[in-house]
Amino acid sequence: MPSLKALKNRIVSVRNTRKITKAMQMVAAAKLRRAQEAAVAARPYAERMNAVIGGLAAAAAGSDAAPRLLRGTGQDRVHLLVVMTSERGLCGGFNSSIVRLARARAAELLMQGKTVKFLTVGKKGREQLKRDHADRFVGHIDLSDVRRVGYANARAVAEDVLARFEAGEFDVATIFFNRFRSVISQEPTAQQVIPAAWEAAGDRGLYDYEPSEEAILADLLPRGIATRLFTALLENAASEQGARMTAMDNATRNAGDMIDRLTIQYNRSRQAAITKELIEIISGAEAL
């Protein structure tokens, strides 16, 4: 039976924890709203980009002159897994769910005798993958100084990936991130970006191309990949805040329950102590 003093300390400590988790939840809610706005604002660009590339890619597909980014290297030997996670913890299963998906994919590819390389974005994923894939890391991109993910960050990641592709370091690149469904639901997603499948947009009519169809496609594909990465980063940012909000909400509720339980225990112990003292006094008086 802990002493009254110890119980009191415990209650105070849990109460402080609850204050912190409550504050974190509110901060996450504010950040979530901003992240969602950013994701919505970025949508028109990504949609147009995908539509135009889709039209061009459908026309170019199958021809030998198609850019390597579209066609692939013709091999399927080396896979690059780009794992995008958060820089901070305390966000529930957010990072674990991405890592779990990436790990399952890596195990599957290794079983098939392929080579797997990891490029990590965000340090939480790196920490989790370090245990069994440390020798497969080829790079890491740190976003811990970035307060708001911008297109420049996505482009930096894209440039890194594209440079490795040009250097022939891998054949297929897949990104792993959490797609934002709602505040309480994020879906870990794997998306192949190189060679990417661009869904052909229906009938887009005839366009002239200036300078030429091939030149524009070659110019657009790297941008398209950067845009996909940007979309993924934004989805991830929104998901992270959503996951953190839910996790902190649960933590706050747990702390509340714990305080209630501890308070009852505290009151009971105090009552027991009082009763005990009274019995001692009364039996002392009776003995006289």
Added chain:
Amino acid sequence: MAGTMKFDLVSPERRLASAEATEVMIPGADGDMTAMEGHAPVILSLRPGILRVSGPEGTAEYALTGGFAEVTASSATVLAEQAVPRAELTAAFVDSMIAGARETAQGATGAARDAADRLLADLEALRATAA
């Protein structure tokens, strides 16, 4: 009096402008072109330069750093990598881009070198307007 077309200027991060326009002057990679209502559909890539939009609400100018544009008979959509209103264009901003382009130009060879040199020349022209 020419009719109007729908004009959108979109950057990866947000929609910068959306308005009705009578004519849009686009800095295309192969030279400037002006799109008006009824223009033949065209997709063109952009070079760094000034985009000028004239419409019922007056004229607006934006400095772009590349991207592409989609023009149809009734709309002009410009997808710019980076775009700022002309008034907010600062020499320092262009200078930082020129430094980056110079670095690329130095390492590149052949066709990539030509492209980098052209980008550099475009940026320097843009620099002159920003001063």
